[in-house]
Amino acid sequence: MSHRVTDELGEKEMDITTISSSFHHSENLPYVHKVGVPPKKDLLKEFTTTLKETFLPDDPLRPFKDQPRSKKLVIGLQTIFPILEWGRNYNLSKFKGDLVAGLTIASLCIPQDIGYASLANLPSHYGLYSSFVPPLVYAVMGSSRDIAIGPVAVVSLLLGTLLRNEIDPTNNIDDYLRLAFTATFFAGITQFTLGFFRLGFLIEFLSHAAIVGFMAGAAITIALQQLKGLLGIKNFTKKTDIVSVMRSVWSTVHHGWNWQTMFIGISFLAFLLFAKYIGKKNKKLFWVTAIAPLISVIISTFFVYITHAENQGVQIVQHIQKGINPSSLDQIYFSGRYLVKGFKIGVVAGMIALTEAVAIGRTFAAMKDYQLDGNKEMVALGTMNIVGSMTSCYIATGSFSRSAVNFMAGCNTAVSNIVMSCVVLLTLELITPLFKYTPNAILASIIISAVIGLVDIDAMILIWKIDKFDFIACMGAFFGVVFASVEIGLLIAVSISFAKILFQVTRPRTAILGKLPRTTVYRNIQQYPDATKVPGVLIVRVDSAIYFSNSNYIKERILRWLTDEEELLKENKQPRIQYLIVEMSPVTDIDTSGIHALEELYKSLQKRDVQLVLANPGQVVMDKLHASKFATLIGEDKIFLTVGDAILTCAPKMEET
Template sequence: MSNRITHAIPGTEMGSNTNDHHESQQYNHKVPVPQKQNLFTEFKTSITDIFFHDQPLKNFKNQPKSRKLLLGLQAVFPIFDWGRSYTLSKFKGDLIAGLTIASLCIPQDIGYSKLAGLAPQYGLYSSFVPPLIYAFMGSSRDIAIGPVAVVSLLLGTLLQNELDPVKQKKDYQRLAFTATFFAGITQFALGFFRLGFLIDFLSHAAVVGFMGGAAITIALQQLKGLLGIKTFTKKTDIVSVMRSVWTNVHHGWNWQTIVIGISFLAFLLVAKYIGKRNRRYFWVPAIAPLISVIISTFCVYITHAEKKGVQIVRHIDKGVNPSSIHEIFFTGDYLVKGFKIGVVAGLIALTEAVAIARTFAAMKDYHIDGNREMVALGSMNIVGSFTSCYVATGSFSRSAVNYMAGCNTAVSNIVMSMVVLLTLEVITPLFKYTPNAILASIIIAAVLGLIDIEAMITIWKIDKLDFLACMGAFFGVVFVSVEIGLLIAVAISFAKILLQVTRPRTAILGRVPRTNVYRNIQQYPDAAKIPGILIVRVDSAIYFSNANYVRERTLRWLSEEEEELKASGASKSTVHWLIVEMSPVTDIDISGIHALEELYKSLQKRDIQLVLANPGTVVLEKLHSSSFAELIGEDNIFLTVAHAVAKIAPKLEP
């Protein structure tokens, strides 16, 4: 470290006295006092930056009423925008994509409804109405709407904590519709009031862990159908599930069911592998579930395997979605329960859908309006709750198939919903002999893709604290329950935010040789400290939550520096100037200013002068408003660290 202390003062390496004079001239700039905004302007700017950063109303200015009406319709229903340029060639791509995802969604929907504890037709209902609403209101071209495994499991788990889906079937269905209604209200409110940034508080690492844990939990739950077990635990943790599996090994397993389940699971996994290896064969894993259902249903029908213990679907209600608006709990105890369940399920569904929409938008290089997406998702779930649907959202597997099938617009969702309508009106009786083992196999094959090992390894390499959040959510879901895993994910995400806010990074800066650039000495080992000067950088806004820490950490840096100087036997063993590099400090509040005042007083007792370098406009304005700039002297606020050192260095010469 001593080599950093003994480097020459800036200007001595640069050559002649002429150069030194030139440097002193260019460092004579003073930091201007920012013009103070009035209260209304400041408030308006802050609100605009937070809620209207994308300037959604700018296109409405100076427009005739007819144009404003059209723009308003396009803002609420984007289909009126892109629909004007819709062509037959685009429809061909959407038709193929819609038929492809329909073949995938029909068997999945039947299985996912069982995860939610509902009859099979409710999964199909949820792939008919919500996709239609989304097609008119959503801004994503690629997302495929319908029930998904994780949300279905979460909803089913939370509902079954309140009611028994068999003994209290009617109230259970009503509570599901109530939860769906409030899930939609939550999503709509977040988008309407432009509060979508709130879902970003659930970190990507936590979502990866939660999804992976949920995938394993869902797969374990399917062992009941895969093995033909009739009596199975209602708990979701891995210990309870495996205990239930092994206690039924002698009398509960059905070998015919196992043969059907394992055979078609292998077929589905092979089809998935083929599609993954060669994108031209994307249709293979897409149609494999429907082929499995058709073949297995035919085999059970002709062999009457249901008489040998093979469990089958037996009945799916025929016909279009019945109205359920009168079944929603708008009063009573179940209203509050439905609200709580709906908020949780709605937020998870929203997080998944927005992530999927952004992913595919980035791949096709188009813009996604997050708040508009939330309004669209909320609207479709509100309408869905009135038409016997449960919480629907974007499905990653179906969206990926939709993308690879060549979809161009949300019309693919309309095509899919029309196929589902045809299924409800005509085909549902044919599912009577579909074995439950096939549905279990389809779900297992679908959810395995949610376990993202590569993402977990990347998280471990990049950020160990993020990995802790990931594993906390993962093990919470697998070993306790879905809701506990979700709670752990949220808690660790918030803990990380609080840790970063309350304990911001600080660094000692040194001068990079042969330059006037000052950088972190840990990152640049050759960077030299300036004798008699300590340069500290604070890499965060200074608020009430971290102000005292910043002050104490700066004083600790100072003490450590003086101890190091004495230990090294440097000729100048005392620091006389403290420069705080403030370019990363985006904002400061009254607690932060008080902390700087206390720091200044502490430094005065040690005969050390405080100097600030490059404070931003907002920070500088507050420093002047609080008179702190006058306290330390306006001459001690500089454009850059280099300016400050050039001004101070001559005062340190013997």
């Protein structure tokens, strides 16, 4: 087997024996770069730098530097209220786009809000309340131009499920409402705290795959819950799992279904799905999808009114309270046994609402190529829900369906939310009595058509192709929601996400490297089959930081590589391993346990008469190797800039032996 390397300029090749002789017989020895030792840092400065990089990577104080006091005040106000910044350049042209977008999403949100309130087991007008005050607050404090604020299906279902586990809304609606406002208050506090202390990275622990599965499972659960309204069933299970729901549906097939209700519900569901299909096929017809729910409500309400279908068993909304949001500050539990329960429910629902809103905001910000400050968004969303809890609202967040319509309608700023809020205000003041004869079947159809889009089959297929462990997380969350409950599915999603993190941290990848032909590049021999091993040398790469959680595994894995390689060489009667080179460029950090593991590895190699060599440790790692005296233990001459440099040095020494 021929083993060749190139010189530094890559202009000519030479085999290892030639390199060896050049070391002994030539005055022009190949130049080997030495790894630089970083200067010692001041402990306090290093600590503050680490904290700043972790919590303040974008340096929020930068705009205030070298500014007069009056200018700092203006910048501070603009930071808290972004509307003061972009509002200076607002004009009639932008307002035209925002007006059209606001009217469009208002036509979509009004029927949706009435239906989503039922998912939260709340009277219908609370859904409209939640699309009046929160969007106004967000428009002043939010930084996204495209996100549309209001109740959403998944959070409504989650909130309704968690609240109903504590209080029965049928028998005790007053305490149920108070607990809902309390949960909304603490959801806002949670969101505000995460943003204010710049802890937004915590929501990243729920993986994309788990969110896809959770959303799909929640969509199926929500759709199943709507069978009650779609089929006209009066006695329906309070459980959300698919087994209980289907048992409840089939047990009433002969005496509980209402054919008039089914006709209304299925007919308009087909109409809504057809409208959605048209909007998807032709982006210019997005308004068809947006206005279809309101048209369905108007037509079905008129049909029920003139035929008095309610007398034939068709269930109707009956009454939606007229007027704007009353104060609910005095109804929030700040003490008593429901305080802790409200806090727990608020934290869970607030985190899910936050995850959905930030994901939506980032999606549309990327499409329009502008930056979105996640921490500012959290502060805005938190403030919005805190104020909402005091004005008879339940948890509001960014809605994907409404935000998509808002985007396609040509919104330019958050003024579209203000327009939508004004339309909802007019609805509350003038139109709510007209919804009296709206059939529940229409609301069920609207909700089903809205949540179907949450089942993202393409994303699931892509997850399967990319990462099987991610797919397990996705399916675990999905089946947990569908076959157990929303909270169980959420728990499974979080658990699997953490399990994946722990698995990747405790069992990092390692690889044996070989030299690519006609280069001095060393790569994974499994990824590059033509890469060849260097005789007498085992090159191992560690693809992770070395911490207490994985240090023993890495040490044992390297020793297993070495044992397997020695057995293979012995069988083939080839020269034994004399050098173990550990390529450390992917090792971003190392702790005390990692240093201790390297020391144990060094001692084990000494017993086998194998030299330990390190290649390309980073600044942080190199600093700790020197601080721990490990660099002195193995020898400064055993640490190289590249694997190629290490081979150039080791090769002549192997020739001597």
